[in-house]
Amino acid sequence: MHKLMLAAAALTGLMTALQAAAQFAKPEDAIKYRKAAFTVMGSHFGRIGAMVNGRVPFDAKAAETNIEIATTMSKLPYVAFIEGTDKGETRAKPEIWSEMDKFRTAASTMQDEMAKLNAATKTGNLDAIKAQFGKVGQSCKACHDNYRKE
Amino acid sequence: MHKLMLAAAALTGLMTALQAAAQFAKPEDAIKYRKAAFTVMGSHFGRIGAMVNGRVPFDAKAAETNIEIATTMSKLPYVAFIEGTDKGETRAKPEIWSEMDKFRTAASTMQDEMAKLNAATKTGNLDAIKAQFGKVGQSCKACHDNYRKE
Numbered sequence: 071m072h073k074l075m076l077a078a079a080a081l082t083g084l085m086t087a088l089q090a091a092a093q094f095a096k097p098e099d100a101i102k103y104r105k106a107a108f109t110v111m112g113s114h115f116g117r118i119g120a121m122v123n124g125r126v127p128f129d130a131k132a133a134e135t136n137i138e139i140a141t142t143m144s145k146l147p148y149v150a151f152i153e154g155t156d157k158g159e160t161r162a163k164p165e166i167w168s169e170m171d172k173f174r175t176a177a178s179t180m181q182d183e184m185a186k187l188n189a190a191t192k193t194g195n196l197d198a199i200k201a202q203f204g205k206v207g208q209s210c211k212a213c214h215d216n217y218r219k220e
Numbered sequence: 221m222h223k224l225m226l227a228a229a230a231l232t233g234l235m236t237a238l239q240a241a242a243q244f245a246k247p248e249d250a251i252k253y254r255k256a257a258f259t260v261m262g263s264h265f266g267r268i269g270a271m272v273n274g275r276v277p278f279d280a281k282a283a284e285t286n287i288e289i290a291t292t293m294s295k296l297p298y299v300a301f302i303e304g305t306d307k308g309e310t311r312a313k314p315e316i317w318s319e320m321d322k323f324r325t326a327a328s329t330m331q332d333e334m335a336k337l338n339a340a341t342k343t344g345n346l347d348a349i350k351a352q353f354g355k356v357g358q359s360c361k362a363c364h365d366n367y368r369k370e
Contacts (some may be wrong), residue, residue, distance in 0.1 A: 093263075093267060099263075102259055103259060103260065103263050105256070105258050106255070106256035106257075106262055106263075107256075109253060109256035110253065110254055110256050110257055110293075110296065112262060113243075113249075113253050115254075117243060139292065139296070142289065142292055143260075146260065147238070190330035
């Protein structure tokens with residue numbers, strides 16, 4: 071039974087990997103896609119940052135619009151870290167593939183912190199937004215430090 | 221009164237342009253952002269296309285997820301076609317800026333067709349999705365033909 075479960079888990083993992091790979095015709099398409107998702111996420115996260123840092127006046131409605139997009143984007147890039155996409159126009163470190171479980175955990179932490187920032191933004195309380203914005207930023211940095219080349 | 225309305229309209233237009241420009245620190249940031257938004261939109265629109273064309277089996281839930289993202293993305297790029305972003309790493313034609321009203325109308329048509337594809341996708345009716353998918357594709361092509369370099 072244990073062996074059967076292991077086999078089933080392996081098959082599920084294989085299917086997931088195949089489905090993910092099937093979404094991209096070429097490795098460079100996957101690289102381009104994940105970079106694009108990070109770019110859009112970073113831009114909208116940065117617009118909240120501008121409010122948090124006082125560079126632009128706080129606008130609760132604009133903050134909500136931006137965090138909704140950033141939250142949606144936070145879920146997208148990771149399906150594109152498929153085999154064979156460690157080379158080319160990418161700053162992804164090889165550790166992503168040799169420590170995929172740790173990488174996925176770090177990604178999941180960022181997604182959770184972003185979802186919490188989404189909830190904080192809906193309260194309209196700038197202090198709460200500031201505090202949670204910092205936590206999202208830390209989760210971004212943790213992953214960049216470990217898994218992104220300079 | 222007429223002059224006052226014109227002045228007010230001009231001021232509103234100026235404010236909108238200033239706000240749009242303020243979202244991007246440099247022209248190349250705006251170019252990178254709009255290209256990224258188009259890349260993510262195209263990827264998710266393409267995943268629906270793969271179902272419409274029978275390359276992958278129709279999956280109503282996956283189609284809904286993909287059209288939601290494509291619809292969100294369809295609204296993003298146009299704020300980034302600001303003055304000074306006709307040069308650099310872009311295939312945007314100068315006609316975008318000399319015919320900005322026509323360009324915005326073409327963008328709006330695409331957004332409307334995408335919203336209709338979103339509605340069609342929610343019905344789960346593959347024939348309706350196929351028909352509307354074609355209309356979105358036409359609206360993409362119309363804009364590319366007129367406003368994107370080869």
